[in-house]
Amino acid sequence: MKRRLPRTLAQALFVLWAAYTVSFAVLYLLPGDPVTIMAAGGGDASSVSPEQIAELRARYGLDRPVPEQYATALWNAVRGDLGTSVHGGQPVTRLIADALPATLQLAGATLLLALPLGGAVALLGTYTRRRWLRQLLLSLPAAGVSAPTFWVGLLLVQLVSFRWGLLPAFGNDGWSSLVLPSVTLALPAAGLVAQVFAKSLRTALAEPYIDTARAKGAGRARVHLRHAARNALAPPLTVAGVLTGGVLAGSVVVETVFARTGVGRLTATAVTTQDIPVVQGLVVLGACVYVTTHLVVDLLHPLLDPRIAATERPAVTT
Amino acid sequence: MTELTTPPRTRAATPEDPATAKPAAPRPGTPSRARRALAFWLGRPGLLLSAALLALVLLAALFPALLTSRDPLAGIPGERLLPPGADHPFGTDQLGRDLYARVVHGSALTLRATGLAVAVGLVAGSLVGLLAGYLGGRADDALMRLADVLLAVPGLLLSLALVTALGFGTVEVAVAVGVTSVAMFARIMRTEVQRVARTPYVEAARAAGVRWYTVLLRHVLPNAAAPVLVYAAVDFGAVVLQVSSLSFLGYGARPPQPEWGALVASGRDYLAPAWWLTTLPGLTIAATVLAANRIARALDGEARETP
Numbered sequence: 001m002k003r004r005l006p007r008t009l010a011q012a013l014f015v016l017w018a019a020y021t022v023s024f025a026v027l028y029l030l031p032g033d034p035v036t037i038m039a040a041g042g043g044d045a046s047s048v049s050p051e052q053i054a055e056l057r058a059r060y061g062l063d064r065p066v067p068e069q070y071a072t073a074l075w076n077a078v079r080g081d082l083g084t085s086v087h088g089g090q091p092v093t094r095l096i097a098d099a100l101p102a103t104l105q106l107a108g109a110t111l112l113l114a115l116p117l118g119g120a121v122a123l124l125g126t127y128t129r130r131r132w133l134r135q136l137l138l139s140l141p142a143a144g145v146s147a148p149t150f151w152v153g154l155l156l157v158q159l160v161s162f163r164w165g166l167l168p169a170f171g172n173d174g175w176s177s178l179v180l181p182s183v184t185l186a187l188p189a190a191g192l193v194a195q196v197f198a199k200s201l202r203t204a205l206a207e208p209y210i211d212t213a214r215a216k217g218a219g220r221a222r223v224h225l226r227h228a229a230r231n232a233l234a235p236p237l238t239v240a241g242v243l244t245g246g247v248l249a250g251s252v253v254v255e256t257v258f259a260r261t262g263v264g265r266l267t268a269t270a271v272t273t274q275d276i277p278v279v280q281g282l283v284v285l286g287a288c289v290y291v292t293t294h295l296v297v298d299l300l301h302p303l304l305d306p307r308i309a310a311t312e313r314p315a316v317t318t
Numbered sequence: 319m320t321e322l323t324t325p326p327r328t329r330a331a332t333p334e335d336p337a338t339a340k341p342a343a344p345r346p347g348t349p350s351r352a353r354r355a356l357a358f359w360l361g362r363p364g365l366l367l368s369a370a371l372l373a374l375v376l377l378a379a380l381f382p383a384l385l386t387s388r389d390p391l392a393g394i395p396g397e398r399l400l401p402p403g404a405d406h407p408f409g410t411d412q413l414g415r416d417l418y419a420r421v422v423h424g425s426a427l428t429l430r431a432t433g434l435a436v437a438v439g440l441v442a443g444s445l446v447g448l449l450a451g452y453l454g455g456r457a458d459d460a461l462m463r464l465a466d467v468l469l470a471v472p473g474l475l476l477s478l479a480l481v482t483a484l485g486f487g488t489v490e491v492a493v494a495v496g497v498t499s500v501a502m503f504a505r506i507m508r509t510e511v512q513r514v515a516r517t518p519y520v521e522a523a524r525a526a527g528v529r530w531y532t533v534l535l536r537h538v539l540p541n542a543a544a545p546v547l548v549y550a551a552v553d554f555g556a557v558v559l560q561v562s563s564l565s566f567l568g569y570g571a572r573p574p575q576p577e578w579g580a581l582v583a584s585g586r587d588y589l590a591p592a593w594w595l596t597t598l599p600g601l602t603i604a605a606t607v608l609a610a611n612r613i614a615r616a617l618d619g620e621a622r623e624t625p
Contacts, residue, residue, distance in 0.1 A: 018467040027483050033444055139364075141614075148559055148606040150566045151582055151600030152590060158597070162590045249474035253563055257586075271478045279482045286475040287467075 008298055014292040019287035020077055023280045024070060028062075082284065083277035086268075096268060101171055107247045109182035112191060115240060117186065118193025122236075125194070126201045127224050140196055149250055153184040153257035154282070169194025170259040181258045185250050187242050195238045200232040207231070226297035233304050241297035246292045254286035359549065365616050366609045368609035377604050378425040388419035390576045398546040399592045411585070421599050424576035428603075431561045431570070431577075438496025439557075440550050443503020450504065451511030452534055462508065465501035473498040474560065476556075481569050488577070489568045499553050506549050510542040517541075551617050553603040555610035562603050578603050 010113065057063045075082070082092040117139070125137030154256070160180060161169035168177045205228045213227045251264030270278035361367050378385050393413035402409040408417035450461040468476065473495075480494035514520060515538060523533050562579030564570050571577035573584070578599050585595025 014463075015467060015470045017476055018463070019471055022464075022467055023479055023594065026479055050340070078480070142611060143604075143608060146555060146559075146611055147604040148562055148566075148579075148582075148600060148607075150563060150579070151596065151604060154582065154586060154596045154600065158593055245472040249472035252474060252478065253567065256567060257557075267478060271482050274482050276482060279479050283372075283471055283475060283479050286471045290470045 002297075004246055008295060012295060016284070016287055017074075019103060020074065020280075020284055023283040024073060027064075027276050027280055028069070050063050064186075077284070084282040085278050086275045087134045087273055092277050096263065096281055096285055099261060099266045100298055102260060103248070103251050103255070103264060105178060106181055106185070106262065107244065110185040110247050111240070112244070113182055113186035114189035114243070118139060118190035119197060119236070121190070121194040122197035122201060123224070123229060125198055126205065126228075127220075140168070141191040141194035141198070144187045145195065146186065149184055149188060150257050151234055152187055153181070156180050156184060157258070172258075172260040172262070177258075177260070181254045181260060184257070185254050188250075189247065189287045192239055192243065192246075193236050197223050197232065197236040199230055200235040204228040204232040228302075234301060237297055237300060239306065241293040244293040245286060248286055248289050319596075333373075345594055359372065365433050365613055368400065368612040371605060371609040372613065374607075375429065378422045379429040382419075382423045382424075382426065386419040386422045388414070388416040390415065390420040390423040391574055399588065401592075402594050402598070407590065407596045411595055413451045413590075414586055415596065417581075420576035420581060421578070421602050424578050424581055424599070425487055425602075427571055427575060427577040428558065428561060428565075428579070431488050431495075431565075434489065434492035434562060435496035435499070435557045436550050436553055437495055439499035439503050439553065440546065442496070443500040444507045444543075444546055445498065446504040447507025447509075448511055448534060448539065448542075451508035451542075452515055452530075452538060458508070461504070465504045467500070468501040474563065477564065478569075483566065486569045488565075488571050491561060491564045494565065495557055498560070499557065502553070503546055503549060506516060507546050510545050514538050514542045548614075548617050551614040555607040555614065557567050557602065558610065 035117060062069065080093060084091050084098075085095060088095070121137055121140060125134055125140075125228070128134050129139070156167045157180065160166050167179050169180070171177055205224075211224060212228055213223045218227070248263065252267045253264070254260075255264035256264045256268050263285070266278065267282050269275075270282065375384075393411075394416040395414055397406075397410050399412055400406055400410040405418050406418060408573040410419060410484040411417055411420070445464065447459050450458040471479075477491075477494035481490055481496055484494060486570075509519050520533060520537050523537050524530075528536075561570065562577075562582075563577035565577050567585045568583060570581050573580070581599040582596050582603075585592065585599065588595050
């Protein structure tokens, strides 16, 4: 890993830079003048006077040539300044930092629910000999992946909050308000984990070393957990890395449904009011999350599978 | 656990497969083929149901008048918020509009947006993948790094950024969602093109002096298209979800227009008094996505996937 780390870090920095550049290109260079869009704020563009537009243009430096704009913006971004919101005027980094804790709680709770649930469904589904249970368990993940999150969230609110009056439906105060949103996000995430894990478990169970383990007299549970599951862990781990980004994106929908504050809500508001600097900052945040989780997954892989670490070790020194 | 001891089957269950033809058809003839097709479908009730449901949704999108005679936009003031019943199978909304008619008419908008999004991803992604895989070298590197970056930003976030730049509306949402799947299409196409480009017949065509773009379009593309088309089917369900999520958030169809995600969003204000306003359109989306995913799985190789 030590040898690979600099290259992985360089790749991570490249992805961040490229994500910034692509979002800059998309948001500032596409047809549709960003200043008019921003000044109108998602409303009617004709209500903005030419003086206002000129004033905005000068304030955001959009009257200068594009390469210069890009260079200034990138230099500011490197120093941690992602610009200011068009509507509130607050720095984008401040807005994101304020919204982040609530969403991190949500993401953490979601992953804590989704990973054990998905893992358990896949393990039990491939382990059981009862045909009906097997078919039921292995068709559940497909249903979890197919249900729209906004709909699942509203169903939960309807049943748990309104009909049974058990948990608060909206807002984010305390742990009780975290349950329904995280369950909503965890169901599709668990479905994805279960699908991938079940598939890799089936592949692992068909390997010759499983026959060897059985021939040596290892019990079914032991073969399943010690031999098959351990070797089948790599694909679901990779998917879990992707899921973290997916949870961030899913929070846009879920925080709207449950009227929570957080990064998702900030995204929805920024898109609705076409607040371009904030949207760009959020895209960069998404890329950051992706890059970080990939680094973690990369570091975890050799721990799970010693073969990966073995191939990386320089042969001369050992 | 019996299937673990048997040797791995390779698509044994598909009706065209000659392996299954021998036991099923003792004498050659046409009826055996039909019987095999029948056995294939009857052995998979879920797949049959999925195909029927998708056909119904397609029918609703193309000829909504066949499924309902009511106007999705005209409300009857005396029939506000009626629960589902014989007269209104899905109930009525706060303006007295028939929800079933709105869902039926809404399928056209949702499916059109989904089709457009998949088409954008398929065409743009295939083109990128074709060029990257065939040209190789620097062009390959540049195009694939770009695809990596598109994959690095979570899909919904990327399409939200695009919607911010493009503006709101069904077409804009469809394009934005389509762009997010370009990278996957490009990757799949590139891998396949690299495989095909090494085959002897492509080498022969090049040796015979055929121009490079003719080789690409006549020899490489037709032989490399299958995996991308399968992925288009796989992508379909996810795109329905993304399109309806964006219109749920309010960036798609404008309010009076019925669209599945927008229907759920407008029912949100009547969650406690009228459960059907959110539940039934949402159920339609979930069922459609489930059906599309089931069919995609069948196309992707039935025998390997089923437990």
